[in-house]
Amino acid sequence: MSTYMNLALDEEDEDEDMDHIHGSAELLTNSYQARRRRCICKCIAGVLLVVVVMTVFAALILATRRNNHNPERYKVVLVLSDGLRWDLYNVSMPNLQSMAETGVKAKSMIPVYPTVSCPSMYSIATGLNVENHGVVDNLAFDPINKKTYTYFDALNLTFWWDQPNVEPLWVTATRQGIGSGSMMYPGGNVPIKGILPKKFVYSGAWCWKAYPFRRRVDIVIDWLTKDKLDLVYLFLDEPDESLHRHGIGSAEATEKIHEVNDAIGYLLQKIEETELEDIVNVIVISDHGHFMINKSINIFDYVEESDLDFIVTETGPRLLMKPKDERFAAVYEQLSKVDHVHAFKKDDFPERFHYKNNDRILPLIVYSDLGVSFVLGENNTSKSQHGWDNKEEAMFSVFYAKGPAFKRGYQADTIKNVDVYPLMCKLLGVHPRPNNGSFARVQDMLLNSEPNASTTVKAYM
Known part of the structure; x- marks a missing residue:
């Protein structure tokens, strides 16, 4: 074979080799792209898996926060502002207005007679009229020994609060395994049926000064989070005190109303910050109104x-x-x-x-x-007073509520303060004691308004 022919053959072989090399590179490229696609798919699948796991985990946390899938039980914080009349004395309270827009507001709430603090607040706690719970006055007294105790003394006298067949909700809740706390709420710092709230702060003139409203809120939040309490009563001693001393419309009383508004806003803020808004229902009420003495x-x-x-x-x-x-x-x-x-x-x-x-x-x-x-x-x-006939609108009090159990932006009709008891029993899943309240008057406030075993109890006669 000629040299020329050998060279031609060599060139043909080289071309075949080059074709082989190019083919191999293409295969390598395709293989690389396939591996890359598989890697991307695996990454996407991994991300999706993480998202699914996190979603399930979050749902489990939420379910746990909602008391092990039990929608019949929530945490409840009852805030009582002493002497806040149903019309707020025409003072702007933006945080209550916000509660009305995102929750429930009753037109007004009728207190029991007499329209004074301790009888009214114990009716709220027991669902009983005054003749049935026995705290008939702000002052404890003993007519046999002709002894009368002051208001602050009465707050710490067990005999005045611990009456036969009478239990405030925190006692009944404790019996049913629900932890409760009382931040200065009357009756909440004495043993009733031998039972005290799991956490409590005494109520008295010194305590009122030593515990500003925001400090009270901070302690309540700790009770809900660290101590895992489900029921807390929070007492605010204004604007009642300032209304007595300075009268309706005074700068001093108006300032205290603004302080109450601030405390409510701070409580709602802390509930949101501690991620409790999905399980905590906040109810804001008062015990009575006020009217100027003429x-x-x-x-x-x-x-x-x-x-x-x-x-x-x-x-x-x-x-x-x-x-x-x-x-x-x-x-x-x-x-x-x-x-x-x-x-x-x-x-x-x-x-x-x-x-x-x-x-x-x-x-x-x-x-x-x-x-x-x-x-x-x-x-x-006193410039202003209360205690008059409970049919007088000037004695009517407030009711606002916000939380996962309540409707949004709902205006309810006038209710009675003894109705708060069966409402709270419903929220907590507590089987109530016989009471004078009516769940029928408050059930329309709730997203789930069907009566259950914790609301269908024969009234106390």
Whole structure:
């Protein structure tokens, strides 16, 4: 073979080799791209798997936070602002307005009689009218030994709160395995049926000053998170105190109303920051309203002090009296003739008040018309008062609620303060004690408004 032919053959072989080399490179490229596609698919699948796992994990956490898939039980914080009237005294409270827009607002709430703090707040806690729970006055008293205790003393006297067949919700909840706390709520720092809330702070003049509202909120949040409590009562002692001293519309009382608004906003903020908003329902209420005093009556202008065996009064629009037996008829007749004064023998007191069928209530019950207050020989130092007939709108209180169990932007009708008890039992899944409240009056506030075993209880008669 010629050299030329050999060269040609070599060139042909080289071309074949080059074709082989190019073919191999193409195969390598295709193989690389395939591996790359497989890698990308694996990465995408891995990311999707992580997303699914995280979603499931988050759902499990949420379910755990909702008490092991039990929608019938939530955490509840009840905030009570002492003396906040249903119309807020025409003072702007943006945080309550926000609650109304994102939750529920009742037109107003009717307190029990007498429209004073301890009787009303214990009715909220027990669902009972005053004659049924026995805390008949702000002042504890013992007519047999002729002993009267101050308001702050009464807050720490077990005998005044621990009555037969009466349990506030925190006691009933404890019996049913639910942890509770009381931040200065009246009755919440004395043993009732031998039971105290798991956490509590005493209520008293010193405590009110030592625990500013925001500090109280911080402690409540700790109870909910660190101590895992499900039920907490939070008491705010304003604007009542400032209304008494300075009157409705005063700069001092208005400032305290703003402080209450700030405390509510701070509580809602802390609940959101601690990621409790999906399990905590906040209820904001008050015990009574206020009205300016426009006339004072010195009761001793009409009754001789020596005619009385015992008398109970906080210097306001109501009196409980025990006249001496031989002077009972005369005292009753004298008081019945006084303008703006209503005197009743205990057995004749109108049934609508639910305030006569209790041994603690003294034989003669006296109350005055709206705006009229009693004094016992001294000048009236209060500018504004409460304690009048509970049918007076000026005595009506507030009700706002927000949380996962409540509707959004819902306006409810007027309710009674004893209705708060069956509502809270529903939220907590607590089987209630017999009570005077009505779940039917509050069930329309809830997303799940069907009655259950924790609301269908025969009323206390």
